[in-house]
Amino acid sequence: MYDLKDLLEYIDPAQLSYQEWCSVGMALKQEGYMASDWDSWSKADSRYKPGECFRKWGTFRNENGEAPVTGGTIVELAKRGGFSPSKGRDYALNWDSTISDDGDKIIDSGWLEDKEIVEPKNWNPIQELITYLETLFNSSENVGYVTTVYHGEDGRLSPQRGLWDRTAGQLIAELKKYNDIGAALGDYNPEAGAWIRFNPLDGEGIKNENVTDFRYALVESDKIPPARQNAIIRELELPVAALVYSGGKSVHAIVKIQADDYSEYRKRVEYLYKVCAKNGLQVDTQNKNPSRLSRMPGIMRKGHKQFLMGTNLGKKSWDEWAEWIDAVNDDLPNPEELSDVWDNIPPLADCLIDGVLRKGHKMLLAGPSKAGKSFALIELTIAVAEGTRWLGFKCAQGKVLYVNLELDRASCLHRFQDVYRALGIPAKNLRNIDIWNLRGKSVPMDKLAPKLIRRSEKKNYDVIIIDPIYKIITGDENSADQMANFCNQFDKICTELHAAVVYCHHHSKGAQGGKKSMDRASGSGVFARDPDALLDLTELEVTDNIREMLRGKAIIRGTEKALNEFVKDWQNDVGQDDRLSPTAMQEYAGSKLDFDQSSKMAEYVSTEIAREEHCTAWRIEGTLREFASFPPLDLWFDYPIHRPDSYEVLKDIQPDDGDPWIKRKQVFAKQQQKKGKETLDMYLDALEELMPEGTDSITIDELAEVTGKSKDRIRHDFKGSKRYPGRAKTLQKEGYKYVDGTPKEPAKVIRINPDNE
Structure with a gap:
């Protein structure tokens, strides 16, 4: 058995969520420890409040047959902090251990072994410098280097400006010709060594503006031993083009940055230095400029060699390395075998809204403007706070945070009072409602989420309602990847606070009746597919x-x-x-x-x-992940609340399909139907007048004169045409038939017996 108080040394309370902090207290109480043990450990958290642990301790009970939180919880949290069950306390992380912002280690410096630097025995300085130049430069690129020094005010030997007028190809040719660095580049001071610039220049100077390609950055530190620097550089798999020992207290890593311009260079170097610092390598930030000097290999310095330790180490490129760092730092759980949990599957979360939404899940309310979405969310807030029904759905009673992003404070508070009164619900549980008024102070969702989580960790909210989200959207709402990142913030809130998140969004432009409910929300389809429950309002x-x-x-x-x-x-x-x-x-x-x-x-x-x-009429349709869809729900928005259609007069109304072409076709068809009936009635009236009892036929000329129709049109109507195929059949059923004319006889309409023609 472990001493849980010892294991607490591996757990930083400041890194835990409120629920995890409570679980530690529950586990300590279950295993027989004292509240003072929990209190002493909790003091390391800036959120610590005196007396809170002792007040909370008395509320921890094993009731309703629920499985207690045991010491195993503390063991698992300690493992996450570096505890190794097989090794025990002797292998605790020391204070120099590096942990990423997300809590995952890239390098555990407590375990990392130094990688000694051994000077080469068969050293070939000329070839080392040639290899360095061939690795970093194209033959036509100008190279800056320094072999001359001066005495600074502190008495130290410092590099002068040096030269920059020759290309890598010219230097390599000189080195091969003379087989002597001094003869090719100029004599250097063996007490000071020599330097070289690792990015190509334009041949006009040695400033940042003279750099022609932001290809490399220098990683160098003299705050830890060179053997430790060497180990960290290699363990981090930095994309090193050339690794040079300085002959002194540092290793110089020429790291592939591969930036398109100076702006991107600066961002990548900042990120590079940040990763190095997090992993125990405090980089000298004075070396961050792209025109900076680095130690030249193949040189002697105070009796020690400045030599090339390797080329093209670690990852092949900046992009590959950055992706690898992201992968190492992910906070994803490990896969689990179904067989391990088959007999102990965790229970489903309780319902917050019966048949619609579970606690800890997400819901989107979508609809057009003037649908009363904000009022509906206030109604939901009240229903949860009071434990009543919302739009006919039973709600579990709980605590609500309503995040108001749109209304000024006074208007928002008046709305709550107005809705309470219109619903006729006694305001007995106002303490269950917190309102966070952020109009004029809202920030993008990726910035708001951590602020919201920090303020809510100890509030035990059951649901957080954010109204509306257009105020905090980051990026293009039509971009699937950007909106996926946006929606991920809701997941963080649900996960960290164990609370449901409900938010509303507007419809895209145009009528929506012809679309599926999940396709009506404006922007990317991510909005419809991300939430566990989507409720959509359509006007009737x-x-x-x-x-x-x-x-x-x-x-x-x-x-x-x-x-x-x-x-x-x-x-x-x-x-x-x-x-x-x-x-x-x-x-x-x-x-x-x-x-x-x-x-x-x-x-x-x-x-x-x-x-x-x-009153306006609305229909709510649901697309649900956890439950079967409910029948469409018809409502009246009777300002300021929604009420069910108790008279059931809306159920047969179909929403506007919104397709103007279809609507025009339908109108045209009705017009043609009406016009066709009028034409038929005209023919029948004319024939009845022209063919009294005993008359068997009339000429087309006579019919044309009475009706005003052309003879060709009459022939088409009586004989049938593609445009009016039913008109001829109707006339024949009424007992009339068209007969073509001959050279001796004109065309006629004759009377027939339709049954036995």
Whole structure:
């Protein structure tokens, strides 16, 4: 068995979420430790509050048969911090151990072995310098180097400006010709050594603006022994083009940066130095300029060799190395075998909204403007806080954080009060609602998420509602990858706080009825596919008949309100059928109320009618990941709340499909149908007039004169055409047939018997 107090040394409380911190306390209590043990360890966290551990300790109980949190939790957290069960305490991470921002180690400096630097025995300085030049430069590129020094104010030998007028190809040729570095590059001071610039120059100078290609950066440190520098550089797999021992206290790594310009060079060098620092290699930041000097291999310095330790080490390129660093630093869990958990599968999260959303999951409410989305989210806030229903769905009672990004503080607070009153719910649990007003202070979601998590860690929220998200979107909402990164912030909030996240977004432009509910939200399809529950609001176009029926209902409500106020036991005088009739109700009320009471009733009726006329109709459809989809839910937005369509008058309305071409085709078809019927009626009326009883035929000339139609048009209508194929059949059923003319006889319409022609 482990001493859990010893294992706590491996766990940094500042790196834990609130729930993990509580789990440590639960485990200590379960295993028989004292609250003071938990309190002493917790003091290392800046969030520590005196007395909180002791207050929380008393609430830890093993109830309802739930499995207790045991010491195994602390062991697992200690492993994450570097504890090795097989080695025990002697192998704890020391204070120099490097841990990434995400908690994953790139290099554990407590375990890293130094890599000694051994001077080469068969040293060939000329060939080393040639190899260096061939590795870093093209033959036509100018190289800057320094072999001359001066005495600085501190008495040290420092490099002068040097030369930059020769190419790598020229230097290599000189080295091969003379087989002597001094003869090729100039004599150097063996006490100081010599230097070389690792990026190509334009031949005009040695400043940053003279660099022609931002190809390499220098990683050099003299704060730790060279053997440790060598080990870290190689363990980090830096994309090193050339590694040179300085002959003194440092190793010089010429690292492939491969930047397109100076701006990108600076960003990559900052990132490179940051990674090195996190892993125990404190880089000399004075060397970050692209025109900086580095130690030249093949040179003697104070009796020691400046020599080439290797070329093209580590990863092949900057991109490959950066991807590798990201992979090492990921915070992904390891795969688990299903067989290991088959008999102990964790329970599903409890429902927050019955049949719609579980605790710790995500929900998106989408809809067009003026759908009352913000009011719907306030209604949801109240429903969770009070443990009531939302749009007909039962909600579990809990604590809510409402993040207001759009309204000023006063307007937001008034809305909550207005919605409470309109719902008719007593405000008994206002302590369950926190409002974070951020209008004018909102930041992009990737910056907001950590701030939100930090403020919420100890609040135990069951749901966090963010309204609306367009205020905090980062990037292009039509970009799938950018919106995936945006939506990942919601996952972080859910994971860190174990709370559901609910947010709303607007529809794309145009009518939406012809689209699937998950395709209506504006921007990338990620919005529809990311949440565990998507509820979509679509407006319904209310017909005049429905409005008239609702007007009648409003008259009845206003009348009943007056009768309730002025007439005692009026229900006993009015039958059930009459109570459904506006006319009958008003006639009864007129017989019972005096002038003043009737005036009051008129006010009530007028208010109810105005309310009904201003209501808009909506349909909610759900796309759910955890539950079967529910039947479409029809609602009225009766400002400031949504109410169910209790009269069920909306169920047969189809949302506007939004396709203007289809609508034009439908209108045209109706017009043609009407026009066709008018043409048929005209023919039949004309034929009845021209062919009285006993007349078997008339000429086309006669029919054309009466109808005003051309003879060709009459022939097409009576014989049939592609445009009007049904017209000829109808005329034949009525007993008329077209007969073509001959040289002796004109074309005619004759009377026939359709049944036995």
